[in-house]
Amino acid sequence: MAKHIVARAGEISPGESRLVKVQGRTIGIFNVAGQYYAIKNSCIHEGAPVCLGTITGTFIPSAPGEFHYGNEGEILRCPWHGWEFFIASGGSVFNPQVKLKTYPVTIQGDQVMVEV
Amino acid sequence: MTEVMTGTTAPIRKKYKVIDTDIHHCLRDWSELQPYLDEPWRTTVINPGSRTGGNGLVAWGGHRRRDSVPPDGGIPGSNPAFLIKQLFDETGVDIGILTGDIYALSVHPNLDYANNVIRAYNDWTIDKWLKPYPQLRGSIAVNSSDPEAAAAEIHRLGARPDMVMVMMCATSLFPYGQRRYDPIYRAAVEHNLPVGLHLGAAGTGIAHAVSAVGYPTTFFEYHSGLPRIYMAQIISLVTEGTFEKFPTLKYIFIEGGISWLPHVMWRLDKNWKALRNDTPWVKRLPSEYIIDHCLFTTQPIEEPPNPEHLLQIFEMVHAEKTVMYSSDYPHWDFDPLGPLTHLPEKLKRRIFFETASELFNFKEESDG
Numbered sequence: 001m002a003k004h005i006v007a008r009a010g011e012i013s014p015g016e017s018r019l020v021k022v023q024g025r026t027i028g029i030f031n032v033a034g035q036y037y038a039i040k041n042s043c044i045h046e047g048a049p050v051c052l053g054t055i056t057g058t059f060i061p062s063a064p065g066e067f068h069y070g071n072e073g074e075i076l077r078c079p080w081h082g083w084e085f086f087i088a089s090g091g092s093v094f095n096p097q098v099k100l101k102t103y104p105v106t107i108q109g110d111q112v113m114v115e116v
Numbered sequence: 117m118t119e120v121m122t123g124t125t126a127p128i129r130k131k132y133k134v135i136d137t138d139i140h141h142c143l144r145d146w147s148e149l150q151p152y153l154d155e156p157w158r159t160t161v162i163n164p165g166s167r168t169g170g171n172g173l174v175a176w177g178g179h180r181r182r183d184s185v186p187p188d189g190g191i192p193g194s195n196p197a198f199l200i201k202q203l204f205d206e207t208g209v210d211i212g213i214l215t216g217d218i219y220a221l222s223v224h225p226n227l228d229y230a231n232n233v234i235r236a237y238n239d240w241t242i243d244k245w246l247k248p249y250p251q252l253r254g255s256i257a258v259n260s261s262d263p264e265a266a267a268a269e270i271h272r273l274g275a276r277p278d279m280v281m282v283m284m285c286a287t288s289l290f291p292y293g294q295r296r297y298d299p300i301y302r303a304a305v306e307h308n309l310p311v312g313l314h315l316g317a318a319g320t321g322i323a324h325a326v327s328a329v330g331y332p333t334t335f336f337e338y339h340s341g342l343p344r345i346y347m348a349q350i351i352s353l354v355t356e357g358t359f360e361k362f363p364t365l366k367y368i369f370i371e372g373g374i375s376w377l378p379h380v381m382w383r384l385d386k387n388w389k390a391l392r393n394d395t396p397w398v399k400r401l402p403s404e405y406i407i408d409h410c411l412f413t414t415q416p417i418e419e420p421p422n423p424e425h426l427l428q429i430f431e432m433v434h435a436e437k438t439v440m441y442s443s444d445y446p447h448w449d450f451d452p453l454g455p456l457t458h459l460p461e462k463l464k465r466r467i468f469f470e471t472a473s474e475l476f477n478f479k480e481e482s483d484g
Contacts, residue, residue, distance in 0.1 A: 046454050052183040079182040080450050082175065 007112040012036070015073050019051055022116050027103060029112065030055070030087045032074055037087050038114045039076070040101035048080035050100060058084050058093055076100075132465050134453060135472040136209040137413050138314070138370050138442035139252075141245055142217045143237075144194040148244075152236035161233055168224055168321035173335040175448050184446035192446035193217070196245055196252075203445045204251060207452050211478065213253045214245060215314055215370065219285035222260045223321035230259045231269075238273060246278040253476065255283035255312060263296055267303040274307030280476040281368065286313040286345045287323045293349075293356030301362045310366035310411070310475055313349065315342045346372040347380050350406060354384060357397035359409045366475060370413045371444060375420075378432040381406055407434050411475065413442035414467065415451040423458060430459075436466045440475070 006020045006029050017030040019041060026041040028051025043050040057072035075093065076085045084093040090100035104115040143149065146162050153161055160166040184192035184202060193199060203209050218237050221230040234257050246254050256273050258266035266284075273279050282304045290296060292313075304311050318326035318338070325331040326345065332338040346369045352358075359365060384402035392398060398405075412433070420426055430439065444450050456467060472478075 046452055048450075049183050054177055054182060077177050079177070079184075080448065082177045082448060 001115045003106065003113040003115050005111050006038070006114050009107055009110045009112055012112070015055060017051060017055065020114075022114060025116065027051075027114060027116075029105070029114070030076070032087050035088070036105040036107065036112050038103040038105050039085075039087065039090055040103070042101070043078045043080065043083065044098065044100060045078070045081060045083055048078050050076065050078045050085070053077045053079045055087070056084075130208055130453065130468075131461075133210040133469045134208055134441060135469055135476075135478070136203065136212045136443045136445070137368070137440045137472055138215050138415060139199070139203065139212045139445050140193050140217045140447055141196070141199065141214045141241070142191060142193040143240070144190045149233065149236040149240055152239045153232060157229060157232040157236070160229065161236070166229065168220055171319035171331070171338070173332070173338050175335050175339070177448060179448055181446045181448060181450055196249055199445070200249060200251070203443065207443065207445070209443065211251055211253065213255060213280060213472075213476070214241060215255055215283055215312065216241065216257055217316075218257055219283075219287070219314055220317040220320050221257075222285035223287060223289070223317050223323035224261075225322050227259065227262045227265070231262055231265045234259050235269060235272075238269065242273075242276070242278070253278055253280045255279065255281045256309070257283045258300065260284045260288055260292070260297065260300065263299040267299040270300070270303035270307060270309065274303065274309060280309065282309050282311045284311060284313055285317050286315045286349065286369075286372070287317045287320075287326075288349070289322070289324075291348060291352030291356075293352030293354070293358045295356070298358075298361065301358065301365050305362050305364050308364070308477070310368055312368040312370055313346070314370045315345060315372055318342070318345060343372045343376045347376060350380060350410060351384065353410075354402045354405050355395050355398060357395065359405045360397050360399065365409060366411065367409055368411045368413065368440075368475075370442060371415060372412070373416060373418055374412050374414070374433060374435075374439060375418045375426075375429050377406070377412065378429065381433075407438060411438050411440055411471070413440050414456060415442045415444040416449045417451055417455050419455070427459070430463065436463055437471060439467050440472045441468045 004022045012018050012031045014031050014033050017028050020027055028039045028041050030037045041049050041051040054077045056075050056077050057069055058075045060068040060070045062068045074087055076087050085100050090102040092098040106113050149161050150158050180192040186195035186198040221234055224230040238257055241254050245252055256279050258269050317323055319331055326338055326341050381403035388402050
Protein backbone atom coordinates (compact mmCIF):
# COMPACT_ATOMS: atom_id res chain seq x y z
CA MET A 1 0.00 0.00 0.00
CA ALA A 2 1.44 3.35 -1.04
CA LYS A 3 -0.07 6.78 -0.74
CA HIS A 4 -0.63 8.76 -3.92
CA ILE A 5 -1.44 12.43 -4.23
CA VAL A 6 -4.59 12.68 -6.31
CA ALA A 7 -5.75 16.29 -5.79
CA ARG A 8 -5.31 19.44 -3.78
CA ALA A 9 -7.91 20.00 -1.10
CA GLY A 10 -10.40 22.47 -2.52
CA GLU A 11 -9.96 21.31 -6.12
CA ILE A 12 -12.93 19.00 -5.68
CA SER A 13 -15.87 20.91 -4.20
CA PRO A 14 -18.41 19.31 -1.88
CA GLY A 15 -20.92 17.37 -4.01
CA GLU A 16 -18.41 16.89 -6.81
CA SER A 17 -16.07 14.14 -7.96
CA ARG A 18 -13.14 13.61 -10.28
CA LEU A 19 -11.59 10.61 -12.00
CA VAL A 20 -7.88 9.99 -11.46
CA LYS A 21 -5.52 7.28 -12.60
CA VAL A 22 -3.34 5.65 -9.94
CA GLN A 23 -1.02 2.78 -10.87
CA GLY A 24 -3.18 1.77 -13.83
CA ARG A 25 -6.43 1.91 -11.87
CA THR A 26 -9.09 4.51 -12.61
CA ILE A 27 -10.47 5.79 -9.33
CA GLY A 28 -13.23 8.27 -8.54
CA ILE A 29 -12.46 10.80 -5.79
CA PHE A 30 -15.64 12.11 -4.15
CA ASN A 31 -16.12 15.05 -1.80
CA VAL A 32 -19.23 14.46 0.30
CA ALA A 33 -19.78 17.45 2.61
CA GLY A 34 -16.06 17.95 3.10
CA GLN A 35 -15.16 14.27 3.52
CA TYR A 36 -13.18 12.63 0.73
CA TYR A 37 -13.78 9.07 -0.53
CA ALA A 38 -12.12 6.97 -3.24
CA ILE A 39 -13.99 4.34 -5.28
CA LYS A 40 -12.69 2.10 -8.07
CA ASN A 41 -14.31 3.09 -11.36
CA SER A 42 -15.69 -0.37 -12.06
CA CYS A 43 -19.11 -1.54 -10.94
CA ILE A 44 -19.14 -4.95 -9.29
CA HIS A 45 -22.30 -5.79 -11.27
CA GLU A 46 -21.22 -5.57 -14.92
CA GLY A 47 -18.06 -3.45 -14.85
CA ALA A 48 -19.64 -0.10 -15.73
CA PRO A 49 -17.68 3.12 -15.12
CA VAL A 50 -19.67 3.57 -11.94
CA CYS A 51 -17.93 6.80 -10.91
CA LEU A 52 -19.45 8.53 -13.96
CA GLY A 53 -22.88 7.93 -12.43
CA THR A 54 -25.11 10.44 -10.66
CA ILE A 55 -24.43 11.73 -7.13
CA THR A 56 -27.85 11.79 -5.56
CA GLY A 57 -30.02 10.82 -2.60
CA THR A 58 -32.39 7.94 -2.12
CA PHE A 59 -35.73 6.96 -0.67
CA ILE A 60 -35.57 5.39 2.77
CA PRO A 61 -37.66 2.18 3.08
CA SER A 62 -41.11 3.30 4.19
CA ALA A 63 -44.75 2.23 4.55
CA PRO A 64 -46.72 1.75 1.27
CA GLY A 65 -47.68 5.12 -0.16
CA GLU A 66 -45.12 7.08 1.86
CA PHE A 67 -41.93 8.66 0.50
CA HIS A 68 -39.04 9.72 2.73
CA TYR A 69 -36.14 11.17 0.77
CA GLY A 70 -32.75 11.13 2.44
CA ASN A 71 -29.00 10.76 2.08
CA GLU A 72 -28.89 13.62 -0.42
CA GLY A 73 -25.41 13.79 -1.94
CA GLU A 74 -24.34 10.52 -0.30
CA ILE A 75 -25.48 8.09 -2.99
CA LEU A 76 -23.82 7.16 -6.29
CA ARG A 77 -26.16 5.78 -8.97
CA CYS A 78 -24.41 3.62 -11.58
CA PRO A 79 -24.92 4.83 -15.17
CA TRP A 80 -25.74 1.25 -16.27
CA HIS A 81 -28.67 -0.52 -14.52
CA GLY A 82 -29.08 2.21 -11.89
CA TRP A 83 -27.76 0.38 -8.81
CA GLU A 84 -27.35 2.76 -5.84
CA PHE A 85 -24.27 2.79 -3.59
CA PHE A 86 -23.35 4.69 -0.42
CA ILE A 87 -20.27 6.70 -1.41
CA ALA A 88 -18.86 6.50 2.14
CA SER A 89 -18.87 2.70 2.41
CA GLY A 90 -19.17 1.52 -1.20
CA GLY A 91 -22.06 -0.69 -0.05
CA SER A 92 -25.17 -0.92 -2.19
CA VAL A 93 -28.49 0.39 -0.90
CA PHE A 94 -30.25 -2.92 -1.58
CA ASN A 95 -27.60 -5.00 0.19
CA PRO A 96 -24.66 -3.50 2.15
CA GLN A 97 -22.70 -6.74 1.55
CA VAL A 98 -22.67 -5.98 -2.18
CA LYS A 99 -19.87 -3.42 -2.26
CA LEU A 100 -17.83 -1.36 -4.65
CA LYS A 101 -14.04 -1.47 -4.18
CA THR A 102 -12.99 1.54 -2.06
CA TYR A 103 -9.60 2.93 -1.03
CA PRO A 104 -8.57 4.79 2.14
CA VAL A 105 -8.21 8.55 1.71
CA THR A 106 -6.11 10.83 3.91
CA ILE A 107 -5.52 14.59 3.87
CA GLN A 108 -1.97 15.82 4.47
CA GLY A 109 -1.67 19.57 4.44
CA ASP A 110 -3.63 20.58 1.37
CA GLN A 111 -3.07 17.29 -0.41
CA VAL A 112 -5.67 14.56 -0.89
CA MET A 113 -3.95 11.18 -0.83
CA VAL A 114 -5.28 7.74 -1.75
CA GLU A 115 -3.79 4.50 -0.47
CA VAL A 116 -3.57 1.90 -3.21
CA MET B 117 1.28 12.17 -10.64
CA THR B 118 -2.33 12.12 -11.59
CA GLU B 119 -4.07 11.89 -14.90
CA VAL B 120 -7.63 13.02 -15.44
CA MET B 121 -9.56 10.49 -17.48
CA THR B 122 -12.70 10.76 -19.54
CA GLY B 123 -12.98 7.19 -18.37
CA THR B 124 -14.70 3.98 -19.29
CA THR B 125 -14.09 0.25 -19.14
CA ALA B 126 -11.08 -1.55 -20.57
CA PRO B 127 -11.45 -3.48 -23.83
CA ILE B 128 -12.44 -7.09 -23.29
CA ARG B 129 -10.24 -9.92 -24.54
CA LYS B 130 -12.27 -12.42 -26.54
CA LYS B 131 -11.69 -15.46 -28.69
CA TYR B 132 -14.72 -14.95 -30.90
CA LYS B 133 -16.45 -12.30 -32.95
CA VAL B 134 -19.51 -10.60 -31.51
CA ILE B 135 -22.72 -9.57 -33.24
CA ASP B 136 -24.91 -7.16 -31.26
CA THR B 137 -28.56 -7.55 -32.28
CA ASP B 138 -30.03 -4.52 -30.49
CA ILE B 139 -28.42 -1.09 -30.81
CA HIS B 140 -30.56 2.00 -30.36
CA HIS B 141 -29.30 4.67 -32.68
CA CYS B 142 -31.43 7.78 -32.45
CA LEU B 143 -32.10 11.20 -33.86
CA ARG B 144 -30.17 14.14 -32.46
CA ASP B 145 -33.44 15.96 -32.95
CA TRP B 146 -36.44 15.48 -35.19
CA SER B 147 -35.32 18.15 -37.64
CA GLU B 148 -32.82 15.59 -38.96
CA LEU B 149 -35.78 13.96 -40.74
CA GLN B 150 -37.00 17.12 -42.46
CA PRO B 151 -34.84 16.68 -45.61
CA TYR B 152 -36.54 13.31 -46.14
CA LEU B 153 -40.12 14.56 -45.76
CA ASP B 154 -42.67 16.44 -47.87
CA GLU B 155 -45.28 18.72 -46.41
CA PRO B 156 -47.25 18.59 -44.24
CA TRP B 157 -44.97 16.09 -42.48
CA ARG B 158 -41.87 18.26 -42.89
CA THR B 159 -43.49 20.85 -40.64
CA THR B 160 -45.36 18.59 -38.27
CA VAL B 161 -42.40 16.29 -37.56
CA ILE B 162 -40.64 18.98 -35.50
CA ASN B 163 -43.78 19.88 -33.56
CA PRO B 164 -43.60 18.01 -30.22
CA GLY B 165 -47.40 18.08 -30.15
CA SER B 166 -47.52 15.80 -33.17
CA ARG B 167 -46.01 12.92 -31.22
CA THR B 168 -47.92 10.77 -28.79
CA GLY B 169 -45.56 11.00 -25.82
CA GLY B 170 -44.88 8.35 -23.23
CA ASN B 171 -47.04 6.48 -20.76
CA GLY B 172 -46.02 8.74 -17.87
CA LEU B 173 -43.50 6.29 -16.42
CA VAL B 174 -39.72 6.81 -16.43
CA ALA B 175 -36.62 4.94 -15.28
CA TRP B 176 -34.70 6.37 -12.33
CA GLY B 177 -31.63 8.09 -13.68
CA GLY B 178 -33.17 8.36 -17.16
CA HIS B 179 -33.55 5.91 -20.04
CA ARG B 180 -30.04 6.35 -21.42
CA ARG B 181 -26.54 5.71 -20.12
CA ARG B 182 -25.23 8.87 -18.49
CA ASP B 183 -21.69 7.98 -19.56
CA SER B 184 -22.79 7.77 -23.21
CA VAL B 185 -23.50 11.45 -23.82
CA PRO B 186 -21.41 12.22 -26.92
CA PRO B 187 -18.44 14.60 -26.43
CA ASP B 188 -20.15 17.21 -28.61
CA GLY B 189 -23.39 16.94 -26.65
CA GLY B 190 -26.70 15.56 -27.82
CA ILE B 191 -28.41 12.45 -26.55
CA PRO B 192 -26.68 9.06 -26.19
CA GLY B 193 -26.97 7.09 -29.42
CA SER B 194 -27.17 10.14 -31.70
CA ASN B 195 -23.48 10.33 -32.67
CA PRO B 196 -22.29 7.44 -34.90
CA ALA B 197 -18.54 7.91 -34.33
CA PHE B 198 -18.96 7.94 -30.54
CA LEU B 199 -21.27 4.90 -30.68
CA ILE B 200 -18.58 3.02 -32.63
CA LYS B 201 -15.94 4.05 -30.08
CA GLN B 202 -17.92 2.98 -27.00
CA LEU B 203 -19.64 -0.13 -28.32
CA PHE B 204 -17.15 -1.52 -30.85
CA ASP B 205 -13.72 -0.34 -29.66
CA GLU B 206 -14.37 -0.43 -25.91
CA THR B 207 -17.09 -3.08 -25.44
CA GLY B 208 -15.93 -5.55 -28.08
CA VAL B 209 -18.77 -5.68 -30.61
CA ASP B 210 -17.71 -6.49 -34.21
CA ILE B 211 -20.98 -6.21 -36.15
CA GLY B 212 -23.97 -4.22 -34.91
CA ILE B 213 -27.62 -4.22 -35.91
CA LEU B 214 -29.42 -0.92 -35.47
CA THR B 215 -32.92 -1.22 -34.07
CA GLY B 216 -33.72 2.48 -33.65
CA ASP B 217 -36.26 3.92 -31.27
CA ILE B 218 -39.40 4.93 -33.12
CA TYR B 219 -41.62 1.99 -32.17
CA ALA B 220 -44.29 4.30 -30.77
CA LEU B 221 -45.18 5.45 -34.28
CA SER B 222 -47.00 2.12 -34.76
CA VAL B 223 -49.53 3.20 -32.17
CA HIS B 224 -49.87 6.77 -33.43
CA PRO B 225 -53.49 7.63 -34.31
CA ASN B 226 -52.57 9.02 -37.76
CA LEU B 227 -51.45 6.29 -40.17
CA ASP B 228 -50.21 8.78 -42.81
CA TYR B 229 -48.08 10.66 -40.29
CA ALA B 230 -46.57 7.43 -38.96
CA ASN B 231 -45.94 5.93 -42.41
CA ASN B 232 -44.19 9.04 -43.72
CA VAL B 233 -42.04 9.62 -40.65
CA ILE B 234 -41.02 5.95 -40.54
CA ARG B 235 -40.03 6.05 -44.23
CA ALA B 236 -37.95 9.18 -43.60
CA TYR B 237 -36.35 7.52 -40.57
CA ASN B 238 -35.29 4.53 -42.68
CA ASP B 239 -33.73 6.83 -45.31
CA TRP B 240 -31.95 8.82 -42.58
CA THR B 241 -30.62 5.56 -41.06
CA ILE B 242 -29.17 4.54 -44.42
CA ASP B 243 -27.55 7.93 -45.11
CA LYS B 244 -26.21 8.81 -41.67
CA TRP B 245 -25.38 5.39 -40.24
CA LEU B 246 -25.16 2.56 -42.77
CA LYS B 247 -23.33 4.18 -45.70
CA PRO B 248 -20.42 5.58 -43.62
CA TYR B 249 -20.11 2.62 -41.21
CA PRO B 250 -19.90 -0.83 -42.85
CA GLN B 251 -19.74 -2.54 -39.43
CA LEU B 252 -23.36 -1.47 -38.89
CA ARG B 253 -26.48 -3.07 -40.38
CA GLY B 254 -29.97 -1.63 -40.36
CA SER B 255 -33.49 -2.84 -39.81
CA ILE B 256 -36.44 -1.70 -41.89
CA ALA B 257 -38.79 0.07 -39.50
CA VAL B 258 -42.44 -0.44 -40.46
CA ASN B 259 -45.83 0.67 -39.21
CA SER B 260 -47.49 -2.57 -38.19
CA SER B 261 -50.84 -0.83 -37.80
CA ASP B 262 -50.94 -0.35 -41.59
CA PRO B 263 -49.83 -3.76 -42.92
CA GLU B 264 -50.13 -2.85 -46.63
CA ALA B 265 -47.94 0.23 -46.13
CA ALA B 266 -45.52 -1.85 -44.05
CA ALA B 267 -45.25 -4.38 -46.87
CA ALA B 268 -44.59 -1.58 -49.38
CA GLU B 269 -41.76 -0.29 -47.19
CA ILE B 270 -40.25 -3.78 -47.00
CA HIS B 271 -40.39 -4.02 -50.82
CA ARG B 272 -38.86 -0.53 -51.16
CA LEU B 273 -35.77 -1.39 -49.07
CA GLY B 274 -35.72 -5.18 -48.81
CA ALA B 275 -33.16 -5.75 -51.55
CA ARG B 276 -30.50 -3.65 -49.79
CA PRO B 277 -27.76 -5.87 -48.32
CA ASP B 278 -27.29 -3.43 -45.41
CA MET B 279 -30.91 -3.87 -44.25
CA VAL B 280 -31.05 -7.22 -42.47
CA MET B 281 -34.43 -7.39 -40.75
CA VAL B 282 -37.91 -5.92 -40.45
CA MET B 283 -38.47 -3.99 -37.23
CA MET B 284 -41.88 -3.75 -35.59
CA CYS B 285 -43.19 -2.43 -32.32
CA ALA B 286 -43.94 -5.31 -29.95
CA THR B 287 -47.07 -3.49 -28.84
CA SER B 288 -49.83 -3.92 -31.42
CA LEU B 289 -53.50 -3.17 -31.83
CA PHE B 290 -54.26 -6.88 -32.47
CA PRO B 291 -52.23 -10.02 -31.76
CA TYR B 292 -49.61 -10.46 -34.49
CA GLY B 293 -50.76 -13.93 -35.53
CA GLN B 294 -53.99 -12.51 -37.00
CA ARG B 295 -54.18 -12.66 -40.78
CA ARG B 296 -54.47 -8.88 -41.10
CA TYR B 297 -50.66 -8.88 -40.65
CA ASP B 298 -49.95 -11.48 -43.35
CA PRO B 299 -48.91 -8.85 -45.95
CA ILE B 300 -45.98 -7.97 -43.69
CA TYR B 301 -44.89 -11.59 -43.36
CA ARG B 302 -45.35 -12.26 -47.10
CA ALA B 303 -43.04 -9.33 -47.93
CA ALA B 304 -40.50 -10.29 -45.26
CA VAL B 305 -40.11 -13.89 -46.45
CA GLU B 306 -39.97 -12.75 -50.06
CA HIS B 307 -36.86 -10.76 -49.16
CA ASN B 308 -35.59 -13.44 -46.78
CA LEU B 309 -35.72 -10.99 -43.86
CA PRO B 310 -36.53 -11.99 -40.27
CA VAL B 311 -39.15 -9.94 -38.44
CA GLY B 312 -37.93 -8.41 -35.18
CA LEU B 313 -40.10 -7.09 -32.38
CA HIS B 314 -38.85 -4.61 -29.82
CA LEU B 315 -40.67 -3.91 -26.58
CA GLY B 316 -41.96 -0.42 -26.09
CA ALA B 317 -44.89 1.96 -26.44
CA ALA B 318 -47.27 -0.10 -24.28
CA GLY B 319 -49.90 2.24 -22.89
CA THR B 320 -48.83 5.13 -25.16
CA GLY B 321 -50.75 6.67 -28.05
CA ILE B 322 -53.65 4.39 -29.00
CA ALA B 323 -51.98 1.29 -27.55
CA HIS B 324 -53.42 -1.08 -24.99
CA ALA B 325 -51.96 -1.17 -21.50
CA VAL B 326 -49.01 -3.51 -20.96
CA SER B 327 -51.39 -5.89 -19.18
CA ALA B 328 -54.95 -7.14 -19.41
CA VAL B 329 -55.62 -5.96 -15.85
CA GLY B 330 -55.01 -2.28 -16.51
CA TYR B 331 -52.23 0.27 -16.47
CA PRO B 332 -49.23 -0.08 -14.14
CA THR B 333 -48.41 2.67 -11.63
CA THR B 334 -44.61 2.80 -11.79
CA PHE B 335 -41.84 2.16 -14.30
CA PHE B 336 -40.66 -0.68 -12.04
CA GLU B 337 -44.07 -2.35 -12.39
CA TYR B 338 -44.31 -1.58 -16.12
CA HIS B 339 -40.83 -2.80 -17.02
CA SER B 340 -41.06 -5.97 -14.93
CA GLY B 341 -44.23 -6.99 -16.78
CA LEU B 342 -43.09 -6.30 -20.33
CA PRO B 343 -42.52 -9.97 -21.27
CA ARG B 344 -46.32 -10.42 -21.12
CA ILE B 345 -46.40 -8.69 -24.51
CA TYR B 346 -44.17 -11.39 -25.98
CA MET B 347 -46.15 -14.15 -24.31
CA ALA B 348 -49.29 -12.80 -25.99
CA GLN B 349 -47.64 -12.40 -29.40
CA ILE B 350 -45.91 -15.79 -29.51
CA ILE B 351 -49.07 -17.64 -28.43
CA SER B 352 -51.00 -15.82 -31.19
CA LEU B 353 -48.38 -16.59 -33.85
CA VAL B 354 -48.39 -20.30 -33.01
CA THR B 355 -52.14 -20.78 -32.63
CA GLU B 356 -53.08 -18.75 -35.73
CA GLY B 357 -50.73 -20.89 -37.81
CA THR B 358 -48.47 -18.07 -38.99
CA PHE B 359 -45.50 -20.41 -39.21
CA GLU B 360 -47.58 -22.94 -41.20
CA LYS B 361 -48.47 -20.19 -43.68
CA PHE B 362 -44.90 -18.86 -43.83
CA PRO B 363 -42.60 -21.84 -43.31
CA THR B 364 -39.44 -19.77 -43.79
CA LEU B 365 -40.48 -16.91 -41.49
CA LYS B 366 -38.13 -16.16 -38.59
CA TYR B 367 -39.27 -13.99 -35.70
CA ILE B 368 -36.98 -12.21 -33.21
CA PHE B 369 -38.17 -11.20 -29.74
CA ILE B 370 -35.84 -8.43 -28.60
CA GLU B 371 -35.29 -7.30 -25.00
CA GLY B 372 -37.94 -9.50 -23.43
CA GLY B 373 -35.73 -11.92 -21.53
CA ILE B 374 -35.85 -15.69 -21.89
CA SER B 375 -36.93 -17.39 -18.68
CA TRP B 376 -40.66 -16.98 -19.37
CA LEU B 377 -40.38 -19.12 -22.47
CA PRO B 378 -40.34 -22.68 -21.01
CA HIS B 379 -43.65 -21.99 -19.26
CA VAL B 380 -45.28 -20.75 -22.47
CA MET B 381 -43.94 -23.68 -24.52
CA TRP B 382 -45.08 -26.30 -22.02
CA ARG B 383 -48.51 -24.74 -21.44
CA LEU B 384 -49.08 -24.52 -25.19
CA ASP B 385 -47.97 -28.14 -25.65
CA LYS B 386 -50.21 -29.39 -22.86
CA ASN B 387 -53.21 -27.46 -24.12
CA TRP B 388 -52.67 -28.47 -27.74
CA LYS B 389 -53.14 -32.15 -26.88
CA ALA B 390 -56.63 -31.38 -25.59
CA LEU B 391 -57.65 -28.30 -27.55
CA ARG B 392 -56.11 -28.81 -31.00
CA ASN B 393 -59.58 -28.91 -32.59
CA ASP B 394 -59.67 -25.12 -32.16
CA THR B 395 -56.77 -24.83 -34.58
CA PRO B 396 -56.37 -27.98 -36.70
CA TRP B 397 -53.69 -26.21 -38.75
CA VAL B 398 -51.38 -26.47 -35.76
CA LYS B 399 -49.92 -29.82 -36.76
CA ARG B 400 -46.94 -30.14 -34.45
CA LEU B 401 -46.24 -29.47 -30.80
CA PRO B 402 -46.46 -25.69 -30.43
CA SER B 403 -43.02 -25.62 -28.79
CA GLU B 404 -41.54 -27.06 -32.00
CA TYR B 405 -42.77 -24.07 -34.01
CA ILE B 406 -41.24 -21.76 -31.41
CA ILE B 407 -37.86 -23.46 -31.43
CA ASP B 408 -37.79 -23.62 -35.24
CA HIS B 409 -39.00 -20.09 -35.99
CA CYS B 410 -38.37 -17.82 -33.01
CA LEU B 411 -35.21 -16.23 -31.63
CA PHE B 412 -34.61 -14.27 -28.45
CA THR B 413 -31.98 -11.71 -27.53
CA THR B 414 -30.09 -11.77 -24.27
CA GLN B 415 -30.42 -8.30 -22.77
CA PRO B 416 -31.69 -7.76 -20.07
CA ILE B 417 -30.41 -11.20 -19.14
CA GLU B 418 -32.02 -12.73 -16.06
CA GLU B 419 -29.74 -12.93 -13.02
CA PRO B 420 -30.93 -15.84 -10.86
CA PRO B 421 -29.19 -16.19 -7.46
CA ASN B 422 -27.70 -19.45 -8.75
CA PRO B 423 -26.19 -18.75 -12.23
CA GLU B 424 -26.46 -22.47 -12.98
CA HIS B 425 -30.23 -22.03 -13.20
CA LEU B 426 -29.87 -19.74 -16.22
CA LEU B 427 -27.90 -22.49 -17.97
CA GLN B 428 -30.77 -24.87 -17.24
CA ILE B 429 -33.23 -22.40 -18.80
CA PHE B 430 -30.93 -22.10 -21.82
CA GLU B 431 -31.05 -25.87 -22.20
CA MET B 432 -34.87 -25.87 -22.03
CA VAL B 433 -35.16 -23.32 -24.84
CA HIS B 434 -32.44 -24.79 -27.09
CA ALA B 435 -30.39 -21.64 -26.67
CA GLU B 436 -27.74 -22.91 -29.08
CA LYS B 437 -30.12 -22.03 -31.91
CA THR B 438 -32.61 -19.59 -30.38
CA VAL B 439 -30.59 -17.05 -28.37
CA MET B 440 -28.46 -14.16 -29.68
CA TYR B 441 -26.41 -11.54 -27.84
CA SER B 442 -27.74 -7.99 -27.54
CA SER B 443 -26.42 -4.99 -25.62
CA ASP B 444 -29.29 -2.48 -25.81
CA TYR B 445 -26.68 0.28 -26.12
CA PRO B 446 -27.03 3.09 -25.03
CA HIS B 447 -30.01 2.45 -22.80
CA TRP B 448 -29.88 2.43 -19.00
CA ASP B 449 -29.94 -1.37 -18.68
CA PHE B 450 -27.16 -2.01 -21.23
CA ASP B 451 -25.45 -5.42 -20.99
CA PRO B 452 -21.79 -5.75 -22.02
CA LEU B 453 -20.34 -9.18 -22.89
CA GLY B 454 -19.45 -9.88 -19.25
CA PRO B 455 -22.71 -11.40 -17.97
CA LEU B 456 -22.45 -14.22 -20.54
CA THR B 457 -18.76 -15.03 -20.29
CA HIS B 458 -19.40 -17.82 -17.75
CA LEU B 459 -21.29 -19.86 -20.37
CA PRO B 460 -19.68 -22.95 -21.94
CA GLU B 461 -17.36 -22.00 -24.81
CA LYS B 462 -19.43 -23.68 -27.56
CA LEU B 463 -22.68 -22.05 -26.45
CA LYS B 464 -20.94 -18.69 -26.16
CA ARG B 465 -19.85 -18.86 -29.79
CA ARG B 466 -23.42 -19.68 -30.85
CA ILE B 467 -24.89 -16.80 -28.81
CA PHE B 468 -22.26 -14.16 -29.55
CA PHE B 469 -21.79 -14.89 -33.26
CA GLU B 470 -22.87 -18.01 -35.10
CA THR B 471 -26.66 -17.99 -34.72
CA ALA B 472 -26.95 -14.33 -35.76
CA SER B 473 -24.46 -14.78 -38.58
CA GLU B 474 -26.55 -17.65 -39.99
CA LEU B 475 -29.85 -15.82 -39.47
CA PHE B 476 -28.71 -12.61 -41.16
CA ASN B 477 -26.67 -14.36 -43.86
CA PHE B 478 -23.39 -12.71 -42.96
CA LYS B 479 -21.66 -15.10 -45.36
CA GLU B 480 -18.61 -12.95 -45.86
CA GLU B 481 -17.89 -12.87 -42.14
CA SER B 482 -15.90 -15.58 -40.44
CA ASP B 483 -15.58 -16.22 -36.76
CA GLY B 484 -12.35 -14.74 -35.42
